[in-house]
Amino acid sequence: MELAQETGPILRRPLHEEATDRLRDLIVQGRLAPGARLNERLLTAQLGVSRTPLREAFKVLATEGLVELLPNRGAIVSPIDAERLRETLAVMGVLEGLAGELACRNATEAQLNEIRALHYEMLACHARGDLAGYFKFNQAIHLKLVKYSGNATLYNAYRQLNGTIRRARYMANLSQERWDEAVREHEEILAVLGARDVKRIKVLLTDHLTHKLASVVGELKAEDR
Amino acid sequence: MELAQETGPILRRPLHEEATDRLRDLIVQGRLAPGARLNERLLTAQLGVSRTPLREAFKVLATEGLVELLPNRGAIVSPIDAERLRETLAVMGVLEGLAGELACRNATEAQLNEIRALHYEMLACHARGDLAGYFKFNQAIHLKLVKYSGNATLYNAYRQLNGTIRRARYMANLSQERWDEAVREHEEILAVLGARDVKRIKVLLTDHLTHKLASVVGELKAEDR
DNA sequence: ACCTCCTCCTTTGTATGCAATCCTGGCGCC
């Protein structure tokens, strides 16, 4: 009989945190659709918490922009509109540009290797045509890059904006051409990062995001039809 | 007898919003010192609300980074440390760079004139040596600039980060030389904005923020002694 | 004297209760 599972430090997080994270995941993954009403009674039952922590979660997600609070009428999942996506990607573009610059300067070789590993995992997914896996590793790479900039504030800001984008990702498909192009861009970004070419990485990342923007917004428009 | 005061639309905001704003102001103005413990009982009495909306406000301010939640031990005002300021200003630098670029393209002449008006108000304060007034108009100018970029997401992100900085502003003094220099920089920014020189404005704003960074961090260090 | 443990009090975390608001649908009136 197992005496102790590998649980790490005994984890007892506040319920409102747990609720916030669970809800955020549900929204980001699109399992709570944009525009959907968030019924307190339903969600309390579903999450097994009372209304208080749940409502605290609503407030947090509202400041993150994932939820909209309608006074006296509850909360809804923020609708996704192309304009807001455009805005968000523009902001993320400059954030990632800065992140790349800082990462070029500050990241250790070990950290770069971690990113490289993720990159190869991503290539594997691309080769297999595994889009979900591709997105996952793609996300991970971008997040790590920002993290390894060493600027925690930047990382936080980036993460928050990222929630908005991820939702769209789950909705929008990706053309094969754009996919191939994105992979090529990643290859180049990684090379430049390894070379610690501060000036060039900024341009590359900004461009990469601009292309992503065009792609996502294009796909979204296509879905509107 | 007056039948109707000019109240505009009847304003009935949720208590938690009101509480959030009031608390945020208290923190930003430094009336709740960094590191200070936020006692729920005290604050409920002071704000005249019950614990529920107050605690919701805590959560919101925590995601904004102005408050830290210590599980089972309540909340404190986030301490100000130079490193975090550095980080924040770096991020705001690129955000404002983007904002300037967009404002150059999108702002109407009327909007630019609004900024110009604020600029002259600011000059007046500078001439009088009115530092508090100067900060106020300075803030207003930067916020308007970002707002007139036309990117609401950018504006939100900027505003949030700005809270952290404003707190430091109330603490750190300003050398006369740096003050004069800042005013000159503003003059130039305004001129370039009027000329709609997209490339140049970005450089100017980024530099301006870099200088601000150096100034604020320098002053903060000076206070540590 | 110092450390430890225990207890009490304070404060926080969560659940629940109550009042106010909003939506639904059905009735009356034009």
Place this chain on the structure above:
DNA sequence: GGCGCCAGGATTGCATACAAAGGAGGAGGT
């Protein structure tokens, strides 16, 4: 027939009650 109005029910907003955790202070042991 359509419009507006008025319950009734459901849902939210806020307050409060209850349970659990943290911290302070004193008694007892070494």
